[in-house]
Amino acid sequence: MQPREDINCIIIEDESPAATVLQMHIARFPFLKLQGIFSSGTKALTVLNSEKIDLVFLDINLPGVPGNQFASTIKASTGIIFTTAYSDYAVQGFELNAVDYLLKPISLERFSKAINRYLTLYQRNSFVLPxxxxxxxxxxxxxxxxxxxxxxxxxxxxxxxxxRNCLLIYTESEVYRSYQAISEMEEKLPDTLFVRVHRSFIIALNKVKAYNSSYVVIRDKQIPIGRMYSSAILGIL
Known part of the structure; x- marks a missing residue:
């Protein structure tokens, strides 16, 4: 059962893939109304000061003013859910009275539990979201x-x-043709799951069957590793 009122929220996150994951999760809950995505707390100030924002998804590791410092400037009536790739910040996050602390990469199940906590703590509904x-x-x-x-x-x-002028997305069952640039798709995909290995290829890390210094194998396809990507890719694999 969802709250009687919509919950206005914003994302403050400087890493595009992480912001995309949060945006996708938010879209699964009709009562969460995303009012903006910002790469720093400073850029979010105008919205926070001029609009009614109920919930902020706030990355701790932001450029300039860190999220844990910026949190002290957000009014108490606004819930804060911290996000970060470092578990060391968890205790500090709760000391700042955060609703919850999400460790990247954030699953939808874990995200849902954080929304449950928000609904309970802020008494938006007498029923907790399943x-x-x-x-x-x-x-x-x-x-x-x-x-x-x-x-x-x-x-x-x-x-x-x-x-050439298109992008082919190979999946388990079919191939999709899009006209987005590969660099644009690289920004949308979580870097914990996907990595660019060549100017023309992005691969899913968990689909790699074998690799050497020159290529990776996914199913029966040998995908070349570009020279400029080689050291970084081999370090990840």
């Missing part, structure tokens, strides 16, 4: 392909290949 079923918790992106926009689950993607 946890989203794990089967329904698969993250996805929407991609414009030819004349329609399609939902593509991230765990279905094998790799992406740039070919």
């Amino acid at each position: 946890t989203v079923d794990k089967i329904d918790a698969r993250p996805f992106i929407f991609v414009k392909c030819d004349r329609k926009t399609v939902k593509i689950f991230l765990d279905d993607i094998l790799y992406l290949e740039a070919q």
